[in-house]
Structure formats: C-alpha cells, structure tokens
Amino acid sequence: MGVMIATNSQRGVGLCATIAALLLITSGAARAACIDLPSQGEGVVAAIQDARTVRLDDGREIRLAAVEAEAAHRGEAIAALSLRALGRRIMLHGADDAPDRYGRQPAFVFVEGEARSLQDELLEAGQLLVGVGIAATDCRAELLAAETTARDSRRGLWAVGAALKNAENVDDVLSRVGRFSVIEGRILSVREAGGTIFLNFGRRWTRDFAVTISRRILGSFEAAGISPKSLENKRIRVRGWVERRSGPQIAVRDVGQIEGPGAHWRP
Template sequence: MIRIDTAGSMTFRRTRTRWLTSICGGAMVLVQLDGAAVAGCAELPVLGEGVVASVIDARTLRLADGAEVRLAGIEPAGEQPEAAEALLTALTLGRRVVLHGADDVPDRYGRQRAFVALQAGGELVQRRLLAEGRALVGIDRAPTDCRKDLLAAEAAARGAALGIWVQENVIKNAANSGDMVARTGRFTLVEGRVVSVREVGSTVYLNFSGRWTRGFAVTISRRIAGANEAAGPALKSLTGQRIRVRGWIEHRAGPVIVVRDLAQMERAGGD
C-alpha cells in the first residue's frame, strides 16, 4: 500500500509475495478466450494515486511528486510508438490516476509497475491502449481474470483492425524462422502449429518446424511444465495444435522464445 501525505509524497508499505503467489497459481495455464471480459486488473490492491505531470514514453508516466510509473501488463506495439504515446498523453496528462497492483517494489530503474486506472473505479489505461491497437499484452504475471480482460481487449482490436492491427504481419509466422532471427531481442507475437514436443534434460521444447535445431521453438523448463500440467493439458498433447506465444526472441541454434509462465501461450485455433 502507498500512503499519500498532505505534501503529495508517497510512502510504500510492502504487501507482496504470499498474496501474489496464491492468486496467480491458476494463471499459468493455456488461456483460451471465451469472449468474457472482467475487470480483474482494477480489483487488485490500491498502491497509491497521483496526478500525471508528464508522459515519458509509450508506457511510462511521471507523477507530480516525481514518482515514475511503468504500465504493467503491456508491451509497446509496432515499430513507431508515437501513436501510443500520444494516446497515453491524451488519456492521462493532468489527470489523477489510481495505481493497482500486488507488488509495490520498484524496478531497478526506480519505477513503480502498476495497472493504472483513471480515478477510483475508472477506465483502465492499459485496456484502452490495447482496445485501440496501441499496445500488446505483455508477460507480466497477473491474476487470471485480469489477464483475460487484457487479452480480450487485444483480440477486439485485432478483430476490428485498429491501430497496429491494420497491418497483416503483426503476428509472425512460426514457419518463417528467418523473420524470427531478424527480431532477436524484441518482444514478438508468434503463431504456428506445434510439429513436435521433445524433452531434453530439464527443458521441454515445442518445435514449430521439422528442422528442430534451426526452426522456431518454444522452450519451457521441466519444473514450470510439471508444476502446471495438473491445472491444464499436458504439453505433449499440444502436438498438432495451433498456438500463439508471446515473448522476447532469442537466438540459439535457432530462434526461440523462452516461456517462464504458461500464460504466455494461448490456443489460436478459435480465432
């Protein structure tokens, strides 16, 4: 919780790990959208509030007391973030915002990560950016209902071809490994059919190409996979399934996305 005194400064009181773990345990499963949207993000504990003095970039705000807030749950969309920054400015500049989250520990740059609502009970800024096609759902851990709401907003913008979704190649084809290599180090949505699932040592590989040493793959530690298969389908059952995965492209023998939370993946067959 953050207490705001009469001078407008914010004092943090940590409310962290146990609550976050208990509500996120069910979130690390494959998410299949059912069209339902729920306001889970704005129901997270209130961390504090303040007036937005400036917009630093497409997902970072500076409050009047100098505190910096990083929008949780989303990543910049497209190669030119100016449109997202303009929308964020129009939504928040000079307005009082309420910060929601389960962790009030700043990141290494001193920024508070939070879900940001326009006043108490107001519109969630992240959802608006997603709904207008100016952001992508990120891979921050979040309660299941919160994540479903964000994914639903992204899906609605995609269906309406809004913002970046007017382009046809926002979601990359897993079969085109060359395209993946070009995006090394960048947050990317990739979609394709799982050709095989292999377990090598402590790692599970979801291969999207028959040339599994060079084609695109998703890697998941056996510890993460085993801890979550009780709540969802076994990973081996995904062979032949069409999957969408989000994360940062790394280049090893071939391009990979390292999955640290199974919520990074969703079935794409129903789109």
C-alpha cells in the first residue's frame, strides 16, 4: 500500500531538518544535466510507495532512477519525498523506460516548473545515496556533486559519520552484506586472478575488504584514462552492494562506482 502521508513518528526532528535542507538547496544554482535526457511523459503523484518510488494517478509506478535508500533513514526519506512530490504533476526523463523486474518505470523525476530533479534535491538534502549504472556522465556528475554537498554539510543520513564506511573496519563492512554502501579507504595492492582484478584494502586477502573488477569491463576504465594498477596506494571511494566471498567485497560493473580523492572521474 502506498504511503499517502507521513506518520507522526516520521514528522519529528528529522522532518524539520529535512524541510530546512530542502529550503536551503532550493535557493542554490540549478543544474540541468539530467533534464537533457529524453522525455518519458508526465503524470500526477497519487501516492508515495517507498523512499524512491511513487505511484501516479494513472497507476504507473515510477522508480527514481540512479539513487538508493538507506534502510536506517527510510522514514525521513519517505517524508521528504512526500513533502516534495505528493499531489504534484511531474515530468519524467531517462534514457531507458523499460520497467524493472517489479514493473516500475525508472526515471529522473522533475516536479512541474522545477529545473532540478527530485533525485538531485533529495541527494543534496542527505535523504538518498547516488546509485550505480548511470550512463550519462554529466548527469552522474550532477548527482555526485549533490551527494557531496550533503556529506560535507552533514545533512540527513550523513549527520552520522558512520554513513561513510571505513574499508579498514572489516566487521563494520561485513555488517553491510546485502546492502548498498559507500566505502572509503586506501588500496594496498592490486592483483589479478582468473580474469578478475582485485583491489585489496588489506593484507589478509581471505578476510579484508576488496573491490573486484572483471577484465571484461576494462575498456570503460581505459576510456576514462584509468588503469586499475595505477590505483595502488591511492585512497578511493566505492559504492555498490556488499557481498561476502572469502571476505567482504563490492563488484564494480561500472567505472562510475569508483571516485578518486577530491574529484569525480568522468569517462
């Protein structure tokens, strides 16, 4: 069942902080890269299904593309989305409108009359995380910049320092198995085995955190001017779903999952 309005428990201090953050970012300079993607139509939001999904009055379910929600912050994220979108006419943009396995149409969502996407605004308010698989690099850079603003300002989910995980804290990373996470640390070694490149964040390969890159996607790294071997001894930030192999790992399927220090790589 869709969430028509936020509950009382969702309206407390967190919602006040959300409103304040949204007011702050509304006055900021508009970025328009994602709005340049092809139009997918429009509709009126009839219900909020979850922190990143809305239902339109014609029955369509729209999944906010390229973002992920943090389970511990779900209530505030739903409240923020409700505040911004419920009952509003929205415009949909995106390179691919094929439904996901749940029948939801992924799209960048723009409230009528607004130049910034809901994704952009909610990221900058600290309510969501940038996801993966964003083909348009200008749009990806726009979203990452919004998330960086929230992180630097400690807004929303970034108000708690633990939101950005430390690659050296293996137990903390293991607690994220099966969950989308943003992890930062220094790569101690780069090794290749069986067509897979391992970016190792520790010396105990069977226990410490690692990032894996299939040789099949090395072309995208080359196009971005990046050699995985050159990342040795570099501090990076990686995002994706944590899996447990011998130790915790994130499989990189898109060069955009990795960020270097102080800048976003853009293929």
